[in-house]
Amino acid sequence: MFWLALPLTILVYFGFKKLYSRLAWPCLNPVLLSMLSLIGLHLVFELPYEPYAEGAYPLTWLLEPAVVALAVPLYLQASQIRKQLGPILLACSVGVTLSLLIVIPLAWAMGGDAALMASLAPQSVTTPVAMSITDSIGGIPALTAAVVILVGILGAAFGLPWLRLVGVTDPQAQGLAMGCAAHALGTARAIEQSERHGAYSSLALILSALLMALIAPIIFSLYMLFLT
Amino acid sequence: MLLLLRAALIIWLYLLGGKAVAAALPFDFPASILGLVALFVSFNIGIIKVEWVKPVADPMLTYMALLFIPIGVGLINYLDMVQTHWASLLACIVIGTFSVMTLVGHLFQRLLKVN
Structure with missing residues (x-):
């Protein structure tokens, strides 16, 4: 999951974003659906969270600078x-x-x-x-x-x-x-x-x-x- | 490219500054919010021009929601706790969030009309 984490997260997010832009139902919120599907994936295959978290860390790392950018x-x-x-x-x-x-x-x-x-x-x-x-x-x-x-x-x-x-x-x-x-x-x-x-x-x-x-x-x- | 680099460097330096201040504070406060406030003040007093930061800030903010996904997936580590307390959590989260939203939205909308 480590190597898949980053590309998979980005792919899933943009996929749901595309779906959302077509239908625009609030329950199809891309973040919500991305989280749910990735959680589902982990549960179904009984994967531990840590390798995913480490692989997707570049995204998490960007959160702090993004908050600074809200200035x-x-x-x-x-x-x-x-x-x-x-x-x-x-x-x-x-x-x-x-x-x-x-x-x-x-x-x-x-x-x-x-x-x-x-x-x-x-x-x-x-x-x-x-x-x-x-x-x-x-x-x-x-x-x-x-x-x-x-x-x-x-x-x-x-x-x-x-x-x-x-x-x-x-x-x-x-x-x-x-x-x-x-x-x-x-x-x-x-x-x-x-x-x-x-x-x-x-x-x-x-x-x-x-x-x-x-x-x-x-x-x-x-x-x-x-x-x- | 240089413009991107300058923008990234400024944001990163303000974050580092925020981290230094946060470490010195006697209580916990997010370094990123301290960096935000410092950058906002710098824009206002004119040390930093907003155009210098925009090349990185704009795309970053456009995709900010994406950055929360890995943390959200981290909920799987808390599933036991969520399962144990699910009824209280559900009630507090749903009722709390929508009441606060409704009250703050209406109150501020009305205050704007009065002014």
């Missing part, structure tokens, strides 16, 4: 963003707080213990931040890593059609919502839509990560006081 759309839209900093900050703070107010009690109501609640709490922000928050409030970072990716896939595949469905039509609001709810994967989808979507999503990605790191430990400890 470009952010800068190109900066003059507009500067005038809206207050509303942007307010919307992201409310979004992060709401996420915690929904996720923690929901995990508790579903019979989750403190570790599960802590692992799910920061689910909407980018992986490294989410994992370190989880770690600091007593969760399982590996579980958080899985949950964060699932949130990102869901948001990237269904975020834009959902936003249109509920009446959010403004590209700036759509971008901000994608970045706030579905971090870097949502942002990768937003940037495909337009530069403006990408800029607002990048900004929400950054602000939400910072706000989550500040707010999550406070809300989580308040919950633990009440629930235990």
Whole structure:
């Protein structure tokens, strides 16, 4: 799988991208389908993940520089963003707080213990931040890593059609919502839509990560006081 | 070719800078986001021109989604955990994500109209 990993991933992705461009159904999201088919392939042939991960490492390696490159759309839209900093900050703070107010009690109501609640709490922000928050409030970072990716896939595949469905039509609001709810994967989808979507999503990605790191430990400890 | 090289070098240097700062911070924060912020500030104060970075940044961002696939395939390592807690995970992920999206989208859309 080591040598096949890179060409196979690229081939599968562009294949599904072509299919998606013909049909444009959100559930045919190329990233979602590529992940599912590659996971399926590993399960069917009982392949270990590590050789694939090592072979596909050039792609993973490019993720960090790609996040740095998000400075470009952010800068190109900066003059507009500067005038809206207050509303942007307010919307992201409310979004992060709401996420915690929904996720923690929901995990508790579903019979989750403190570790599960802590692992799910920061689910909407980018992986490294989410994992370190989880770690600091007593969760399982590996579980958080899985949950964060699932949130990102869901948001990237269904975020834009959902936003249109509920009446959010403004590209700036759509971008901000994608970045706030579905971090870097949502942002990768937003940037495909337009530069403006990408800029607002990048900004929400950054602000939400910072706000989550500040707010999550406070809300989580308040919950633990009440629930235990 | 030289233009591509310059663009790649700038992005890489900002990432390295981000890594240096991240290592010095007393808490965990992604080096890539620190690099993003530093590059954004550099554009604004004019040390770096956005055109210098675009030759690499544009194609990279166009295919950014592709870069997440190997990490997503890594979910197979967590299948046990996902299977054990699947109901809570499903509820939190679906309800959490769509509520946050709806609220942030509507709130910001309304704030834009008011301003």
